[in-house]
Amino acid sequence: MEQQIIKIKNKRGIRVIPGFGLCMGVTLAMLGCLVLIPLASIFFSAAGLSAPEFLGVVTSRQVVSGYVVSLSCAFFAAMINAVFGVLLAWVLVRCDFPGKRLMDGLIELPFALPTSVAGIALTYLYSDQGWIGALFARIGVKIAYTRIGITIAMVFVGIPFVVRAVQPVLEKLDRQYEEAAMMLGAGRGRIFFRVILPELFPALLAGFGLAFARGIGEYGSVVFIAGNIPNKTQIAPLLIMTKLEQYKYSDATAIALVLLLLSFALMLLINSLQIHMQKFSGSDNTGDGIHSLRKVIDPHRDAKRPSMTVLLIGSGVLFLIVMLVLPLIVVISNAFREGWAVYKASVLDEYTVKAFGLTLFATVVAVAVNTVFGLFAAYLLSKFYFRGRQVLATLIDLPFSISPVIAGLVFILTFGNIGWMGPFLKAHNIKIVFAVPGVILATVFVTFPFVFRELFPVLNAQGKDEEEAAALMGAGGFTIFRRITFPHIRWALLYGVILCTARAMGEFGAVSVISGHLRGKTNTLPLHVEILYKEFNTTAAFAVSSILVILAIVILILRNLVEWRK
Amino acid sequence: MYVEMKHIYKTFDGFQASKDVSFGIKKGQLAALLGPSGSGKTTILRMIAGLDMPDSGDIIIDGTRVNNLPASRRGIGFVFQNYALFRYMTVADNIAFGLQVQKKSKGEIKARVEELLELISMADLGKRYPHQLSGGQKQRVAFARALAPNPQLLLLDEPFAAIDARVRQELRSWLKDMIGRVGITSIFVTHDQEEALEIADLIIVTNHGAVEQAGSPEEICEKPQTDFVREFIDVKRWEAMKAVSLTQSPHPRS
Numbered sequence: 001m002e003q004q005i006i007k008i009k010n011k012r013g014i015r016v017i018p019g020f021g022l023c024m025g026v027t028l029a030m031l032g033c034l035v036l037i038p039l040a041s042i043f044f045s046a047a048g049l050s051a052p053e054f055l056g057v058v059t060s061r062q063v064v065s066g067y068v069v070s071l072s073c074a075f076f077a078a079m080i081n082a083v084f085g086v087l088l089a090w091v092l093v094r095c096d097f098p099g100k101r102l103m104d105g106l107i108e109l110p111f112a113l114p115t116s117v118a119g120i121a122l123t124y125l126y127s128d129q130g131w132i133g134a135l136f137a138r139i140g141v142k143i144a145y146t147r148i149g150i151t152i153a154m155v156f157v158g159i160p161f162v163v164r165a166v167q168p169v170l171e172k173l174d175r176q177y178e179e180a181a182m183m184l185g186a187g188r189g190r191i192f193f194r195v196i197l198p199e200l201f202p203a204l205l206a207g208f209g210l211a212f213a214r215g216i217g218e219y220g221s222v223v224f225i226a227g228n229i230p231n232k233t234q235i236a237p238l239l240i241m242t243k244l245e246q247y248k249y250s251d252a253t254a255i256a257l258v259l260l261l262l263s264f265a266l267m268l269l270i271n272s273l274q275i276h277m278q279k280f281s282g283s284d285n286t287g288d289g290i291h292s293l294r295k296v297i298d299p300h301r302d303a304k305r306p307s308m309t310v311l312l313i314g315s316g317v318l319f320l321i322v323m324l325v326l327p328l329i330v331v332i333s334n335a336f337r338e339g340w341a342v343y344k345a346s347v348l349d350e351y352t353v354k355a356f357g358l359t360l361f362a363t364v365v366a367v368a369v370n371t372v373f374g375l376f377a378a379y380l381l382s383k384f385y386f387r388g389r390q391v392l393a394t395l396i397d398l399p400f401s402i403s404p405v406i407a408g409l410v411f412i413l414t415f416g417n418i419g420w421m422g423p424f425l426k427a428h429n430i431k432i433v434f435a436v437p438g439v440i441l442a443t444v445f446v447t448f449p450f451v452f453r454e455l456f457p458v459l460n461a462q463g464k465d466e467e468e469a470a471a472l473m474g475a476g477g478f479t480i481f482r483r484i485t486f487p488h489i490r491w492a493l494l495y496g497v498i499l500c501t502a503r504a505m506g507e508f509g510a511v512s513v514i515s516g517h518l519r520g521k522t523n524t525l526p527l528h529v530e531i532l533y534k535e536f537n538t539t540a541a542f543a544v545s546s547i548l549v550i551l552a553i554v555i556l557i558l559r560n561l562v563e564w565r566k
Numbered sequence: 567m568y569v570e571m572k573h574i575y576k577t578f579d580g581f582q583a584s585k586d587v588s589f590g591i592k593k594g595q596l597a598a599l600l601g602p603s604g605s606g607k608t609t610i611l612r613m614i615a616g617l618d619m620p621d622s623g624d625i626i627i628d629g630t631r632v633n634n635l636p637a638s639r640r641g642i643g644f645v646f647q648n649y650a651l652f653r654y655m656t657v658a659d660n661i662a663f664g665l666q667v668q669k670k671s672k673g674e675i676k677a678r679v680e681e682l683l684e685l686i687s688m689a690d691l692g693k694r695y696p697h698q699l700s701g702g703q704k705q706r707v708a709f710a711r712a713l714a715p716n717p718q719l720l721l722l723d724e725p726f727a728a729i730d731a732r733v734r735q736e737l738r739s740w741l742k743d744m745i746g747r748v749g750i751t752s753i754f755v756t757h758d759q760e761e762a763l764e765i766a767d768l769i770i771v772t773n774h775g776a777v778e779q780a781g782s783p784e785e786i787c788e789k790p791q792t793d794f795v796r797e798f799i800d801v802k803r804w805e806a807m808k809a810v811s812l813t814q815s816p817h818p819r820s
Contacts, residue, residue: 174648174650176646176647176648176650177650177652179617179637179644179646179650180644180646180650180651180652180711181652181663182617182636182637182638183615183617183637183638183642183643183644183712184638184663184664184667184711184712184714184715185638185639185641185664185667185668185715186638186663186664186667187638187667190667194652194663195652198652198653198654199653199654201654279697280653280654280695280696280697
């Protein structure tokens with residue numbers, strides 16, 4: 001989340017590359033309409049509340065308990081992810097073993113798997129009758145429907161963040177630091193804690209912050225395993241959801257506003273810590289800040305102390321199997337529990353097929369919109385210098401740190417009956433909330449930064465010399481883009497599109513808030529899974545989930561293929 | 567001989583980095599490994615340090631074969647090309663690191679760090695962080711850090727490569743003076759013959775992974791044994807240097 005952009009040279013120079021106005025216009029228009037204006041609605045609505053009303057809501061026992069549960073569980077989950085994230089990154093960078101590529105490819109599973117699917121699979125696994133839950137039940141530990149369960153679900157969704165933040169830093173880390181410590185007689189433990197860990201710390205902090213923010217906002221994977229016992233296992237996003245279902249929009253807004261401010265404060269704190277740490281690194285390798293979620297594999301030789309290596313690899317593999325592979329097996333085995341015929345019937349059910357259609361439609365639109373935005377915004381921020389680049393980059397990243405439930409809420413507050421655009425829409429008979437456009441808008445919102453984030457680092461690293469040379473030879477803006485820029489970003493673009501597709505298909509929280517759950521009309525596949533599960537039709541729920549699991553695996557395979565091509 | 571290399575062979579992924587490398591260095595000598603880039607000189611240094619393992623041959627330090635001794639137990643000081651100072655520690659903490667590893671008492675560590683800061687004339691800069699130092703200061707800190715645990719052998723990898731040409735000359739004589747004062751056996755790697763000729767007692771010329779000739783600067787310049795040495799060494803420069811040192815003070819060492 002650190003937003004250090006490499007300063008473009010020739011700051012005050014004349015803009016040689018054409019297209020500044022167009023890029024700026026498109027970027028600001030899309031960012032404004034799709035993110036900023038809806039997000040502003042939450043502040044407008046909150047401004048309508050009187051202070052005692054507002055305080056009354058956010059200091060009620062249930063709400064305070066919700067904040068405490070969300071924050072504490074997210075904190076512990078992020079700590080667990082910090083430990084295992086560093087361990088996994090270490091194993092992936094420094095060790096060589098069969099199945100490493102597979103392990104590496106699995107890390108992004110929580111991005112690709114819809115949160116509702118993860119939620120029901122984890123609940124099944126950790127309930128008292130579940131494979132793991134039963135083991136713990138015997139020694140008297142309850143996992144599902146307690147805060148332990150919530151923490152586990154939050155660990156699941158946060159796995160990729162620390163690994164992918166630390167991995168590239170570890171790869172680039174100069175071996176000389178370790179060798180210097182070794183020559184001074186230091187053992188492995190001291191070298192790791194005194195020399196390597198401080199080097200990894202800024203990246204670790206960034207990953208920790210993202211995992212923490214994601215945990216605080218997480219809804220889909222947590223609600224099932226939480227059990228939602230008032231004052232005990234109710235998370236803050238769930239309280240927002242409950243208030244919305246009771247049509248208490250002002251209460252929901254108040255709760256959401258505090259949650260939003262909490263996560264902003266957290267990100268601000270982590271950002272400033274990071275800037276402080278960057279002082280030490282001198283002018284070299286500070287990086288461009290906006291990290292792609294991609295990684296590179298380049299094994300270093302590390303043959304000493306095989307027992308330690310085996311222990312590290314073993315715990316990494318065990319962690320991934322328990323956290324990622326077992327939930328997948330739960331889904332597949334439960335889907336076929338009642339045989340092929342029942343599976344086929346559930347998958348080919350009329351509503352399932354309709355939900356599948358809507359999911360595809362929303363995904364295609366979201367990916368298309370965000371690709372257009374990503375291209376214009378990344379080109380704008382990497383090829384032109386202007387005041388406020390930094391601010392713009394931060395704004396684009398906003399949807400990353402916002403709870404999906406709040407993302408849904410902002411659209412209700414904008415376009416719903418009580419929203420400020422409500423009367424206008426009603427007069428012209430346009431339905432957005434509880435209708436397909438709302439589902440699409442929510443999907444676009446949560447996946448907004450994905451393509452941009454993949455394109456920007458590549459474009460930024462490439463500089464703008466080639467474009468300037470072409471412009472000086474008289475090429476027009478479109479020709480420059482097509483002939484000069486595009487060949488550089490082909491793979492990054494494809495990669496961004498794949499990640500965006502994964503996230504769009506699986507979005508649950510935001511869509512859940514805004515869809516109204518109209519079966520056959522506004523139900524997407526992840527929502528359909530939830531409905532079936534709540535109707536105790538678990539086999540069907542798992543059967544539908546299995547489609548999503550297969551899609552997630554296909555996406556992961558595609559992602560890795562693209563990775564290898566580069 | 568204090569350091570002895572006997573028939574060392576080393577390959578990296580099919581690339582022959584060392585071919586039958588043999589030489590010896592006497593206690594208290596300052597030796598230079600001199601050769602063009604890619605000639606295998608750094609590999610030799612790293613094998614003495616224990617950072618790389620030879621495929622075959624013996625490395626003997628002070629009469630003991632050290633091939634199987636890990637780098638952390640060889641008790642060798644090493645100055646890295648880019649100094650590899652620990653960025654998140656102060657100058658004093660960098661110097662203290664090797665002493666903490668040896669579990670020395672706090673008072674002992676403090677005294678030794680102060681002594682070394684004094685030696686490198688940076689007594690009041692102990693609280694600085696590496697990013698607040700100039701290149702020459704970093705070099706001196708790296709030197710002090712390597713010397714702190716009292717090693718019997720000091721290895722320096724291209725010690726002047728990352729330093730401004732302007733300060734290089736000055737630092738060169740400083741380092742020679744320091745090593746002379748501490749009296750520690752030292753080996754440094756360089757591709758700059760002027761550097762080697764000026765400060766080394768013994769020069770080992772390497773090319774394509776093999777030792778071409780080992781000898782004093784006089785021997786290397788006046789009696790080159792191979793065609794490579796004859797072409798590589800610029801004798802005119804040696805004569806000019808000799809003329810200068812004759813008119814000035816006598817050689818400070820040896």
